[in-house]
Amino acid sequence: MAEMLYDTDLIIIGGGPAGCAAARMAASVGMRSVLIEPDRLCRNLYRIPALNNVLGGYTSGPELAGSIVAELKSTELCRLELGRHVTSLHADDDRVTATLDTGTRLTAPYAVVATGVGPLQPRDAAWITAPEGLTLRPLWQAEADDAEGRTLLVLGGDRPIGTFLRAHPATDTRLLVAYPAADAYKVEEIREDPRVTLLLVEHLTLSCGEGAQVSAEAVGQDGVRRAVLADAAHLSIGNAPTAPLGDLTRGADGYCPPTDQHPRVIVAGDLRSARFQRIMTALGSGSEAALHAYYAARELPATG
Template sequence: MADIPFATDLIIIGGGPAGCAAARMSASVGMRSILIEPDQLCRNLYRIPALNNVLGGYTDGPQLADAIVAELKSTELCRLELGRRVTELRADEAHVTVTVGTGARFTAPYAVVATGVGPLQPHDVTWITAPSGLALTPLWEAEADNAEGRTLLVLGGDRPIGTFLRAHPTTETRLLVAYPAADAYKVEEVREDPRVVLFPVEHLTLAPTEGTSVSAETVGQDGSRQTITADAAHLSIGSAPTAPSGDLTRGLDGYCPPTGQHPRVIVAGDLRSSRFQRIMTALGSGSEAALHAYYAARDVLNEPAPS
């Protein structure tokens, strides 16, 4: 396995909003970076149909993603390595080494890890029993044309339900939202939407069905039992961190909190915690991570930042 020589100050793992912000910020202070992403830049952002919590007047994910990608591709101090997946990260006293799927290695004094999260599947949670190997798509990836006039079973009460409803305000669909007690506070924003029917459940069992329709047997939080049928099922049960293996400190929930990491490894974006998974916080944390590496390289982390 040969090292790839490149005079770089920072390796950035992940090309979502946090990773792109880290690359742009590092360039603004004169740092050279390599950004490694297995897919396209801002891949998940392109799939978000509606935004209501970002600055700049952007109303949907593709608008914001296009702006971020265009700016990053014009950033001369950032080298893009797309189509590469990081398989291992190692850190020692002097540098960080990142290995990708081809066996190639990249080395730099610091690394920002912003690999984000991926959707949980039914087999990842204890309150759902599902056929072996079943994989469903998140609700926020559902197309309006496929939802029009149909009844959709939504597993979980995570906030992307509100994103879907705001993105398709005139779509005539019926969402049957089955959610555990832990998601009760999340469904408040969709409770009054006439297209939503809420099913608080203790447990749900997806039954094998013929064709594309779905059926589920539920045990309510009051012990009652009910059968739910729908035209299709989608996920809204949350996400799981997608960190590479190696020298990363993980919590019991699989996330990689910024505190307690190796001094040369800085965690940014959704990978930090499930509590602040928002685009604006990802952009801010990516920028902050790049500045952390910048000041660490100059041994001024404990001094006030220059004005």
């Protein structure tokens, strides 16, 4: 039987911390990889102004991202396909095929899918009513200049609010954080910050105010209605998985549990579930995914 020919040893879809870690680990054991990323490497990590939970002494996202990107670009066994995205992923008994937006098809014995998550919008939250088509930026993407001397309405109580406050300790801002009861446990870390006003709501209706301002009507748990006025609105309501089309098994929540996938498709990073969305877990799962492919390729050699 002739040995099956592939374009590379490992296809990696997604250039965040998990995908980059997979490529680095693959190279360390002699595997060639192609990493496909529609934007730049570690694009979201560059937008995180403060870190307090990663090893290596890194205190900001850009600092850590710069280190990861420099190391990956010097990794000779990894070929980067930046500015490209995967339109479909197909897994067979003997190979995985990724089709790019250019029409190019790449084959490998295994693929690591680490496309991560993207921010939910107001239309995705049942407790928010907003103008049709409204798209807002997550709070963690806001700069200090966006907040200085202003009142920001924050929709949701997700953890990036604490990251924003730690990153801008001297910024003179007021955050009006409107959140549902389900987010109550998330706001404990920001409850004592004097710049934060917490608004526990049953429902919030968002509308445009005069000029650049935004206005909203908040209905509390007791049914009392309250008018809210702010200079701008930002999101902190969580994320949704962004997986490519094709042979990926998704759960009811849209995430892709690793144990439910085709044996040749390995899911890593935030795409696995909402429970462990941290930089350190992404790095670890990406490295583990590459080793999984390395050992599996030797236990089950693909032949044709």
